Amino acid sequence: MDRRDALAKMFSAKGVRVNTNRGEAYYDRLKKMMQKRLRELRESPAATKVDIQKVLDAEGLSRRDFMKWASAITAMLMLPASFTPLVAEAAELMNRVPVIWIELQDCAGNSEAILRSDSPTIDELILETIDLEFNETLMAAAGHQAEAHLEETMKTFKGKYLCVVEGSVPIGAGKEWCTIGAKAETFEEHLLKVAGDAAAVVAVGTCATFGGVPAAAPNPTGAVGVQDIVKGKPIINIPACPANPANITGTILHFVLTGQIPELDHLNRPKFAFGYRIHDNCERRAHFDAGEFVEEWGDEGAQNNWCLYKMGCKGPMTFNNCSIVRYNSGTNWPIGAGHGCIGCSEPQFWDKYAYERPMADANIKAPTGGVEKSVDEFGLGLLTAAGVGIAIHAAISATAGKKEEEK
Numbered sequence: 069m070d071r072r073d074a075l076a077k078m079f080s081a082k083g084v085r086v087n088t089n090r091g092e093a094y095y096d097r098l099k100k101m102m103q104k105r106l107r108e109l110r111e112s113p114a115a116t117k118v119d120i121q122k123v124l125d126a127e128g129l130s131r132r133d134f135m136k137w138a139s140a141i142t143a144m145l146m147l148p149a150s151f152t153p154l155v156a157e158a159a160e161l162m163n164r165v166p167v168i169w170i171e172l173q174d175c176a177g178n179s180e181a182i183l184r185s186d187s188p189t190i191d192e193l194i195l196e197t198i199d200l201e202f203n204e205t206l207m208a209a210a211g212h213q214a215e216a217h218l219e220e221t222m223k224t225f226k227g228k229y230l231c232v233v234e235g236s237v238p239i240g241a242g243k244e245w246c247t248i249g250a251k252a253e254t255f256e257e258h259l260l261k262v263a264g265d266a267a268a269v270v271a272v273g274t275c276a277t278f279g280g281v282p283a284a285a286p287n288p289t290g291a292v293g294v295q296d297i298v299k300g301k302p303i304i305n306i307p308a309c310p311a312n313p314a315n316i317t318g319t320i321l322h323f324v325l326t327g328q329i330p331e332l333d334h335l336n337r338p339k340f341a342f343g344y345r346i347h348d349n350c351e352r353r354a355h356f357d358a359g360e361f362v363e364e365w366g367d368e369g370a371q372n373n374w375c376l377y378k379m380g381c382k383g384p385m386t387f388n389n390c391s392i393v394r395y396n397s398g399t400n401w402p403i404g405a406g407h408g409c410i411g412c413s414e415p416q417f418w419d420k421y422a423y424e425r426p427m428a429d430a431n432i433k434a435p436t437g438g439v440e441k442s443v444d445e446f447g448l449g450l451l452t453a454a455g456v457g458i459a460i461h462a463a464i465s466a467t468a469g470k471k472e473e474e475k
């Protein structure tokens with residue numbers, strides 16, 4: 069298979085297709101299923117007394133703000149606008165689904181990304197209302213008391229709770245790089261115990277999904293992701309460093325709405341968040357198409373927000389929605405702030421992508437004509453011939469266009 073075929077295969081595989089219009093019959097069935105699920109949840113007791121309306125009131129946010137958010141998250145979940153009231157209702161019922169959040173080999177950056185916001189978005193506020201039964205970073209209990217609470221929660225909500233995991237699993241050298249509790253459970257044992265009785269496992273952040281920074285060469289602790297350890301259980305990967313709170317909320321909301329995990333790509337990432345390349349929704353894309361690149365930090369291109377491809381931006385090979393959702397209460401995102409994407413939602417990003425050089429030949433050549441000045445040079449020299457990407461760009465842009473229409 070030549071490089072062009074390999075690239076075409078990569079972008080036409082079933083796992084990367086995003087179907088945003090499945091027809092009326094499908095959505096009618098889905099709506100009935102969601103209504104039934106929400107009715108059952110509403111009749112079940114709330115596990116926490118946290119009420120979304122009170123949380124919104126405390127932040128000075130109106131019902132109208134909440135419904136605007138629900139409308140946006142409905143679009144993000146790739147549902148028709150008529151599903152907005154159901155999404156809003158599901159957000160109000162987030163306190164019906166118990167969550168056990170465990171931390172393994174990590175920096176707690178994903179928790180920090182949610183907690184350190186001084187003007188939280190509604191996504192972040194919604195996460196405050198979930199029935200968070202166990203979280204080592206946030207809970208007051210410690211030691212035996214915390215362990216007893218974990219056991220009790222797992223017993224009470226057996227088969228019903230979501231197990232959220234932050235951090236990688238060190239399995240090198242006897243697996244004893246990290247242990248937890250008085251019995252010195254290894255992180256692998258701890259994960260298998262908690263994931264074993266969960267309804268589904270949500271791996272949050274690139275360490276939990278693909279091993280992340282701890283797995284970077286030479287990977288001294290033998291760090292791996294959750295999906296390398298937990299088998300026979302639905303696993304949802306929400307990578308990025310840190311994972312975006314909007315994508316965590318969207319995934320939990322989807323579970324509340326349907327009792328099922330969202331549609332996933334070939335890396336177990338929800339397609340609603342990771343179905344598109346950063347490059348296709350990037351605010352600097354017009355400069356890429358026009359052949360206008362930052363050549364060195366501080367030059368004319370940098371001052372005019374031109375494309376960062378030649379400075380090592382990996383947006384062309386990274387799937388994520390951060391160009392749309394952004395970080396820090398929607399304030400900005402890395403490319404908006406002037407630094408290229410480092411591909412943090414892709415496997416092995418630290419070794420493969422996190423450096424300030426393009427993946428392949430930086431000499432952007434005009435192809436056979438037209439607007440495109442180059443193609444993307446994908447992963448590890450997979451593709452180097454200029455001009456090949458026009459058809460691929462057209463196909464991917466058409467998909468991105470659908471998302472725009474949907475919004």
Ligand code: SF4
Pocket residue numbers: 346347348350351352353354356374375376377381382383384403408409
């Ligand atoms: S290469 Fe990077 S900066 Fe340039 S358009 Fe693509 S994603 Fe944006």
